[in-house]
Amino acid sequence: QAKSLGRNRVQVFNSNLEATTADTLKLENELYKALERNELRLFYQPQFDCRTGRIIGAEALLRWEHQGKLVPPLDFIPFAEETGLIVPIGAWVLREACRQAQVWRMDTGWPLRMAVNLSAVQLDQPDIADQVSAALKRSGLDPKALEVEITETVVVRESLRAADVLTQLRQLGVSVAIDDFGVGYSSFGYLRELPVDRFKLDRSFLQAIPHSAGDCRLAAALIAMAHRLEVGIVAEGVETAEQMAFLKTHQCDEAQGYHLGRPMPAEGFAEMLRHHVQAAALVATKD
Ligand code: C2E
Ligand code: MG
Ligand code: MG
Ligand code: MG
Numbered sequence: 001q002a003k004s005l006g007r008n009r010v011q012v013f014n015s016n017l018e019a020t021t022a023d024t025l026k027l028e029n030e031l032y033k034a035l036e037r038n039e040l041r042l043f044y045q046p047q048f049d050c051r052t053g054r055i056i057g058a059e060a061l062l063r064w065e066h067q068g069k070l071v072p073p074l075d076f077i078p079f080a081e082e083t084g085l086i087v088p089i090g091a092w093v094l095r096e097a098c099r100q101a102q103v104w105r106m107d108t109g110w111p112l113r114m115a116v117n118l119s120a121v122q123l124d125q126p127d128i129a130d131q132v133s134a135a136l137k138r139s140g141l142d143p144k145a146l147e148v149e150i151t152e153t154v155v156v157r158e159s160l161r162a163a164d165v166l167t168q169l170r171q172l173g174v175s176v177a178i179d180d181f182g183v184g185y186s187s188f189g190y191l192r193e194l195p196v197d198r199f200k201l202d203r204s205f206l207q208a209i210p211h212s213a214g215d216c217r218l219a220a221a222l223i224a225m226a227h228r229l230e231v232g233i234v235a236e237g238v239e240t241a242e243q244m245a246f247l248k249t250h251q252c253d254e255a256q257g258y259h260l261g262r263p264m265p266a267e268g269f270a271e272m273l274r275h276h277v278q279a280a281a282l283v284a285t286k287d
Pocket of ligand 1: 045060061062072073074077090093117118119149179180203236237238239256257258259263
């Protein structure tokens with residue numbers, strides 16, 4: 001019966017209380033065990049410099065390998081946030097992403113940046129800056145090579161606390177990106193004050209480009225605004241060559257999306273990075 005209703009998440013919010021309680025407990029137990037059973041995986045999606053076409057960084061994206069299936073983050077992260085499980089899970093993500101970034105940087109010599117998503121619940125931990133600092137120390141990763149992504153709605157909702165934490169993180173040398181930028185109802189006055197390095201333009205802005213003239217103007221204006229505020233800008237969800245051309249024309253700094261590279265397991269990313277580094281070296285010797 002649960003299966004016929006689709007994913008577990010649906011069951012958790014089902015109005016059928018009996019089924020909900022049982023399924024919630026089951027999922028919770030399974031998720032508790034996910035860490036010790038080593039069922040969590042990080043996928044990595046490349047981020048590119050729009051001007052040079054070079055890889056700048058990777059975003060670590062969490063997956064749960066459960067009973068032979070890869071569960072996407074939106075199917076278990078809300079649940080992990082409700083139960084507080086996101087705290088140990090998030091700590092694992094930080095450690096693993098930092099470890100992996102350091103390995104790749106040492107192996108290739110490429111100045112790769114690693115972006116890690118932080119949830120609101122993690123941001124609420126009084127020792128979050130210490131956790132980040134510990135993950136950096138343990139891995140040996142240069143703090144400048146780590147970026148944390150925080151969703152705009154979270155930053156708006158908890159503005160004072162968020163600004164405080166973001167400042168602490170930046171003092172460590174870590175950079176901060178505002179995720180899903182443009183859909184979180186930031187006030188313009190507040191944006192100016194945010195201690196951030198980058199906006200990640202929500203992919204909804206790109207969807208109708210280049211067909212919708214209005215959306216093109218809006219995206220161009222948001223890119224220009226970031227530049228005037230002296231904040232970097234990354235376009236998320238780049239799915240077509242036309243969208244990429246648009247971003248280049250409007251001097252967007254960085255881009256990420258299926259057109260450029262899908263999220264992939266560590267081995268796949270490592271191989272892609274090796275090829276990229278070799279190609280860049282070839283170009284350099286020709287110059
Ligand atoms: P996000 O941080 O905004 O990540 C971008 C999402 O867009 C990813 O989905 C990625 O696979 C997807 N994406 C990338 N390029 C394209 C594209 O061209 N087209 C489309 N349609 N989608 C694209 P994913 O991996 O399912 O992650 C969903 C969300 O889950 C993330 O959104 C993030 O908010 C959250 N998440 C993922 N990993 C973590 C984590 O380790 N910790 C926390 N707290 N949240 C995470
Ligand atoms: Mg993100
Ligand atoms: Mg997000
Ligand atoms: Mg996003």
